[in-house]
């Protein structure tokens with residue numbers, strides 16, 4: 001089994017100590033942070049997803065896997081140069097949140113980590129964020145980007161309502177809206193007139209960087 005597969009297995013098993021040790025080993029061995037995230041940490045959630053769907057894994061076990069993934073992310077954060085202390089000039093401000101009715105935040109938190117590592121200033125509104133709260137945050141922080149996450153087909157409509165609320169508040173031209181999450185597609189992004197669909201955290205960074213240029 002490759003080291004990335006071992007890390008993915010440790011995430012799947014919710015083995016916090018194992019995830020820390022294997023992430024550190026990979027870093028010490030010169031593996032790239034992007035690869036550790038995509039092949040190891042997200043790889044673990046890819047094992048979790050079908051098992052959760054099939055009813056072979058339950059909420060506490062999924063949360064344990066998410067916590068294990070978070071342990072790996074914590075170790076990678078300084079390697080990515082993320083955070084306020086990095087001293088780099090910030091590229092742009094991003095207000096981000098998971099839309100109303102939706103509590104999933106693992107992918108959003110990864111997006112934040114990657115954006116911060118690329119010198120974006122990120123304001124995280126958390127989960128279950130109402131359209132009004134997004135509007136208020138745009139007025140307060142004047143971001144260049146707004147990131148919306150939805151993981152449930154039922155909350156995709158809240159994404160549309162959020163875009164509509166931003167439009168109704170007269171703020172639509174001031175921000176680029178980036179959307180993501182498992183059920184989201186380019187087609188849906190076009191339908192709700194978002195600026196871009198971002199399939200993963202690395203793509204989000206690339207698109208936001210291009211749009212900031």
Ligand code: B12
Pocket residue numbers: 042045048049052053058059062063066096101102103104105106107108110111146147148149150151152153154178179180181182183198199200201202204
């Ligand atoms: C983990 C998980 C949970 C955890 C969430 C923990 C947490 N803190 O997030 C728990 C156990 C709490 C949970 C609860 C539920 N879940 Co759930 N969950 C998942 C699971 C297994 C993995 C999601 C995940 O974290 N993936 C790993 C991350 C890294 O991937 P990602 O989220 O796709 O993120 C990447 C991209 O999408 C993108 N991205 C993500 N966010 C953003 C944001 C922006 C701005 C951008 C630009 C990009 C971007 O970049 C990320 C990184 O590369 C999925 C299965 C799946 N296939 O997605 C089901 C899933 C989403 N859940 C599902 C369901 C049904 C539920 C529940 C309703 C279950 C229940 N009966 O209670 C509840 C809903 C609670 C709520 N109101 O939100 C269904 C949704 C089905 C549907 N079609 O709507 C899924 C698909 C499982 C299934 N049945 O197949 N869940």
